[in-house]
Amino acid sequence: VTQSAVERWRAVLGDQGVDTTEATLARIARATFRSQRRVTAVLRPHTIEQVMACLQIASACAAPVYPVSRGRNWGFGSRVPAADGCAVLDLGALDAITAFDETLGYVQLQPGVTFEQLHRYLRARNSRWFLAAIGGPPDGSVIGNSLERGDAAGPNADRLASLCALDVVLPTGERVRTGFGRHGAAELRHLSNRAAGPQLDGLFTQSNLGVVVGATVWLTERPGQLLLFTGEIGAHLPGFFDAFRSLVAQGVVAPMATSVWHPCKLALRDGQVPPAARPAATGEPWLFSGALYAASRDIALAQRDHIAAALAPHVGSIAFLGEEDDAEFAEIAGTFLGVPSADNVATMYWPKGRPAPQTLDPDGDGCGLQWVCVTVPFRGEIAARALIMAEAVMTRAGFLPVIALDVTTSRCLQIFIALYYDADDEEADRRACRCHDDLLDAFARQGVYPYRLGIQSMGRLGSPDEPLAGLVRRLKTAVDPGGVLAPGRYDFGSATTRRGR
Numbered sequence: 063v064t065q066s067a068v069e070r071w072r073a074v075l076g077d078q079g080v081d082t083t084e085a086t087l088a089r090i091a092r093a094t095f096r097s098q099r100r101v102t103a104v105l106r107p108h109t110i111e112q113v114m115a116c117l118q119i120a121s122a123c124a125a126p127v128y129p130v131s132r133g134r135n136w137g138f139g140s141r142v143p144a145a146d147g148c149a150v151l152d153l154g155a156l157d158a159i160t161a162f163d164e165t166l167g168y169v170q171l172q173p174g175v176t177f178e179q180l181h182r183y184l185r186a187r188n189s190r191w192f193l194a195a196i197g198g199p200p201d202g203s204v205i206g207n208s209l210e211r212g213d214a215a216g217p218n219a220d221r222l223a224s225l226c227a228l229d230v231v232l233p234t235g236e237r238v239r240t241g242f243g244r245h246g247a248a249e250l251r252h253l254s255n256r257a258a259g260p261q262l263d264g265l266f267t268q269s270n271l272g273v274v275v276g277a278t279v280w281l282t283e284r285p286g287q288l289l290l291f292t293g294e295i296g297a298h299l300p301g302f303f304d305a306f307r308s309l310v311a312q313g314v315v316a317p318m319a320t321s322v323w324h325p326c327k328l329a330l331r332d333g334q335v336p337p338a339a340r341p342a343a344t345g346e347p348w349l350f351s352g353a354l355y356a357a358s359r360d361i362a363l364a365q366r367d368h369i370a371a372a373l374a375p376h377v378g379s380i381a382f383l384g385e386e387d388d389a390e391f392a393e394i395a396g397t398f399l400g401v402p403s404a405d406n407v408a409t410m411y412w413p414k415g416r417p418a419p420q421t422l423d424p425d426g427d428g429c430g431l432q433w434v435c436v437t438v439p440f441r442g443e444i445a446a447r448a449l450i451m452a453e454a455v456m457t458r459a460g461f462l463p464v465i466a467l468d469v470t471t472s473r474c475l476q477i478f479i480a481l482y483y484d485a486d487d488e489e490a491d492r493r494a495c496r497c498h499d500d501l502l503d504a505f506a507r508q509g510v511y512p513y514r515l516g517i518q519s520m521g522r523l524g525s526p527d528e529p530l531a532g533l534v535r536r537l538k539t540a541v542d543p544g545g546v547l548a549p550g551r552y553d554f555g556s557a558t559t560r561r562g563r
């Protein structure tokens with residue numbers, strides 16, 4: 063980055079807002095896997111006007127910047143840019159909740175607002191609304207997660223579908239609002255993402271076309287009755303999936319409200335596994351768990367009976383939990399009612415052979431994690447084959463098969479796999495990278511492809527020669543002629559950014 067860009071950023075943000083100290087740059091360049099990236103500065107704006115000025119300077123000085131909202135993108139690259147030589151634009155200080163409506167159930171947020179912050183905000187108002195939470199860091203950003211199209215548990219967990227009125231600063235420093243926001247429609251902009259004309263919200267997710275400085279997020283009304291279900295899948299995995307598909311298509315179970323787990327994954331979360339010592343779990347039944355959201359107890363009980371009958375031939379066991387099952391119910395119910403929890407993040411510490419500290423810093427503490435996230439057709443045979451293949455590849459490479467699957471819609475499923483290891487062990491890191499690549503190759507051979515990538519896998523987006531890659535590049539050139547915003551992030555990359563971390 064040029065000295066003149068740093069000086070001009072300092073003039074806008076003050077000395078406090080521009081950090082170029084070696085210690086900070088080294089810290090910020092750490093992910094949950096080894097990375098060679100060089101970061102040039104950390105910029106910390108406090109206002110939208112400062113964000114606009116930072117981008118104008120970036121464009122004028124050809125100095126690339128990489129925005130992060132909270133930078134907890136653990137397992138995908140954390141805060142580390144997708145290309146070398148970027149200044150990290152840390153939006154964490156823009157953390158205001160700028161609108162909330164209890165009647166229609168929406169909030170307008172700045173990018174620094176965390177899941178925990180929003181949860182507390184709603185609880186303090188005794189709101190009947192909640193935001194479907196991720197299984198990841200409570201101090202992750204709602205907007206950062208939405209822009210990655212992250213996944214959560216519960217109704218309206220499709221982040222992109224529940225987002226509108228994006229307030230975006232373009233790489234040139236101009237500001238645009240999507241949807242009804244462009245009319246300044248005070249109320250309507252929060253309520254619909256279907257204003258006349260092209261629907262552009264998706265363009266700013268998994269892309270590098272703009273910095274989102276605000277958005278409206280739709281909430282979910284708490285159900286009159288929540289019931290949970292858990293069980294073991296029977297010997298014939300495909301039969302379970304084929305039976306379950308119809309439950310989603312018929313609206314008996316909501317999308318994103320059911321997961322299938324390798325037994326290792328669940329045991330790890332419950333702190334039961336001495337994982338390093340655990341052999342491959344082949345042969346143990348896969349588990350499932352989910353939630354029923356219903357307007358009343360009667361409706362929930364009717365749904366329960368329908369599910370029990372439909373799944374009976376395909377499960378080893380199934381149990382339903384309601385409020386009367388107090389302790390166990392309360393523990394799991396929070397997951398499905400938007401209560402953030404750090405329990406999953408704490409599991410990243412097991413390869414270190416010590417308990418998780420009070421303040422979780424997996425990047426700094428050398429906790430190795432890489433995700434592999436793929437979408438699979440909702441066909442029993444194909445889903446089962448993908449899971450069994452993943453288990454075999456991971457155990458062969460010496461990794462605990464931490465594999466889970468979400469029932470995304472009635473047409474497709476998402477498999478998310480975590481490779482856990484000690485990132486301070488160079489050999490383990492190399493092995494994890496190889497296994498990560500092997501999994502993606504093996505999935506591709508089965509016609510199964512990623513729905514989310516990390517900086518370690520951006521090259522997997524596709525060939526730069528594809529027609530779609532050409533269109534993405536033309537869009538990028540139109541809004542970012544200098545190529546200064548997040549080069550290498552979901553852009554079908556140049557030869558230099560396509561590979562390497």
Ligand SMILES: Cc1cc2nc3c(=O)[nH]c(=O)nc-3n(C[C@H](O)[C@H](O)[C@H](O)COP(=O)(O)OP(=O)(O)OC[C@H]3O[C@@H](n4cnc5c(N)ncnc54)[C@H](O)[C@@H]3O)c2cc1C
Nearest residue numbers: 131132133134135196197198202203206207212213273274
């Ligand atoms: C144990 C564990 C469990 C996890 N479980 C889940 C899970 O259930 N679901 C899930 O989705 N993830 C999960 N994660 C992954 C990850 O931690 C979360 O997705 C987290 O929300 C991402 O970090 P963040 O919210 O701070 O976003 P950030 O890191 O701030 O943003 C992510 C990326 O989006 C882009 N970006 C961010 N903000 C902006 C902006 N304002 N404008 C333009 N671009 C921007 C940047 O490229 C950035 O790198 C898990 C991680 C761990 C370790």
